[in-house]
Amino acid sequence: MFRVIFVMDIFNRNVVLAKGGIRENYRPVSDSSGVCSSPDPVEIVEVLQPLEVYIADLNVLQGGNRDINSEIIRAVSSKAETMLDFGVSSPNDVGKALSIANTAVIGTETGTFAAIRETASLYPGRISVSIDIKHGKVLKQDPGIPSDPFEIVEALDGLPLKDLILLDMDRVGTASGFDPAFLKELALRSKHDVLLGGGVRSMEDLYTLGKIGVKGALVATAVHNGSIPLEWLKSGPEIE
Numbered sequence: 195m196f197r198v199i200f201v202m203d204i205f206n207r208n209v210v211l212a213k214g215g216i217r218e219n220y221r222p223v224s225d226s227s228g229v230c231s232s233p234d235p236v237e238i239v240e241v242l243q244p245l246e247v248y249i250a251d252l253n254v255l256q257g258g259n260r261d262i263n264s265e266i267i268r269a270v271s272s273k274a275e276t277m278l279d280f281g282v283s284s285p286n287d288v289g290k291a292l293s294i295a296n297t298a299v300i301g302t303e304t305g306t307f308a309a310i311r312e313t314a315s316l317y318p319g320r321i322s323v324s325i326d327i328k329h330g331k332v333l334k335q336d337p338g339i340p341s342d343p344f345e346i347v348e349a350l351d352g353l354p355l356k357d358l359i360l361l362d363m364d365r366v367g368t369a370s371g372f373d374p375a376f377l378k379e380l381a382l383r384s385k386h387d388v389l390l391g392g393g394v395r396s397m398e399d400l401y402t403l404g405k406i407g408v409k410g411a412l413v414a415t416a417v418h419n420g421s422i423p424l425e426w427l428k429s430g431p432e433i434e
Contacts, residue, residue, distance in 0.1 A: 195429065195432065196400060196403070196404045196409065196410060196411075196432075197246060197389065197409060197410025197411070198244075198245075198246075198400065198410065198411060198413060198422070198426045198427055199244075199246040199247065199248050199277070199389065199410055199411065199412045199413065200242065200244035200246065200247050200248070200274075200413060200414065200417060200427050201247075201248045201249075201250070201391070201412045201413060201414040202223075202235055202238065202239075202247060202248070202249050202250075202270070202414070203220060203249075203250045203252055203414075204235055204249055204250070204251055204252060204253075204263050204266065204267070205220060205252040205253060206253065206262065206263075207234075207235075207262065207263055207266050208222055208223075208233035208234065208235070209222070209223045209224075209233045209234070209235050209238055210222055210223060210233070210252070211223045211225075211226060211227070211414065211415070211418065220252070223238075223414075223418065226418065227418040228418060228419060228420050229241075229242065229417060229418055229420070229424060230242065230418070235249075235266050235267075235269075235270050236266060236269045236270060236273070239270050239273045239274055240273065242417075242424055242427055243274075243427065243428055244274050244427035244428065245274065245275060245427065245428055245429065246274060246275045246276075246277070247270060247274045247275070247276045247277070248276075248277045248279070248299075248391075248412050249267055249270065249276060249277065249278050249279065249280075249295065250279045250280075251263050251267065251278065251279065251280035251281075254280035254281045255279070255280065255281045255304075260280065260290065264294050267294045267295060268294040268295075271294060271295050271296055275296050275297075276295040276296050276297070277295065277296070277297040277298075277299050277322055278291045278294065278295035278297065278298060278299060279299035279301060279324065281301075281304045282298055282299065282300045282301070282304060282305050282309070283304045283305055283306065283309065283335075284306075284309055285309055285312050285313050285316065288300070288309070288313040288316075288317065288321065292317060292320060296320070297320050297321070297322050297356055298313070298317070298320065298321055298322070299321075299322045299323075299324050299359070300313065300321060300322070300323050300324065301323075301324040301326045301333075301361070302323070302324065302325055302326045302332055302333060302334045302336075302339050302346070303324075303326040303333040303334065303335070304335060305323075305335075305336070306335070306336040306338065306339070307336055307338040307339050307349070308336075308338070310323055310350070310353065310355075311353060314353040314354050314355050315353075315354070318354035319354060319355075319356050320356060321355050321356060322355065322356050322357050322358070322359055322389075323350060323355055323358050323359070324358075324359040324361045324391070325343050325346055325347075325358060325359065325360050325361065326361050326363060327343070327360070327361065327362050327363060328362075328363040332346065333363070343360070343380060344379070344380065344383055347380060347383050347384045347386075347388075348383060350384075350386065351384065351385040351386070352385075355386050356386075356387075357386050357387040357388070357389055357409070357410075358384055358386045358387070358388050358389065359388075359389045359390075359391050359412065360377065360380060360388060360389070360390050360391065361391040361392060361412075362390075362391065362392035362393055363392065372390060372392070372393040372394070372399070372403075374402060374406055377390060377403070377406055377407075377408055378406035378407055378408075381406065381407035381408050381409075382407060387409035387410070388407070388408050388409060389408065389409060389410040389411060389412060390403060390408055390410075390411045390412065391411070391412035392412070394411050394412075394413050394415075394416050394422075395416055395421060396416060396421045396422065397421070397422055397423070397426075399411075399416075400422070400426070
């Protein structure tokens with residue numbers, strides 16, 4: 195089954211809507227959403243009932259307190275399978291993430307290859323690696339992480355990861371589409387499931403992704419504007 199993963203960017207205990215990865219411009223999701231009237235993460239999950247949720251803790255990602263959103267994230271995790279990105283850079287960070295969520299996301303923007311390798315062994319099947327891209331370049335701190343996305347995929351092939359996420363920061367919240375040829379090649383080279391974050395516009399986009407071998411998509415804007423039906427958050431489309 196194709197995975198439709200509902201994204202919630204949480205800042206100061208509220209869900210905000212992302213636009214192009216410019217975090218300081220985020221506003222409460224309830225200001226513009228057609229499907230939820232509250233920015234409270236737990237209320238949103240209770241109303242929409244997604245099977246899977248991806249949470250980006252923006253307080254932590256912007257260098258703030260790791261604890262401010264913890265209880266809310268734990269509450270969301272009790273209601274949906276939850277992936278958490280809160281700027282993991284060490285195995286200790288992964289342990290903290292997995293204490294409040296089901297899966298820890300290690301992004302190339304903040305993580306190291308050594309941390310990915312170590313935590314994949316410590317927590318097999320509970321680590322997702324996000325290949326973070328902005329302006330066409332891989333965002334990374336660690337020189338040991340390849341600059342080419344295809345090389346990253348091949349370097350990770352032997353590790354017991356849950357999946358890989360191609361996160362295009364320029365396309366987050368923009369509903370601007372994606373590059374099918376690039377994604378098809380990435381999925382072909384990877385031994386892990388590949389998910390797309392950023393750019394999904396419609397149901398048709400999800401079918402296209404499934405047909406080229408991508409196993410799921412992270413979605414928010416297309417849900418809030420009604421382009422993707424809420425039913426697909428509960429069980430994704432069957433794609434042959």
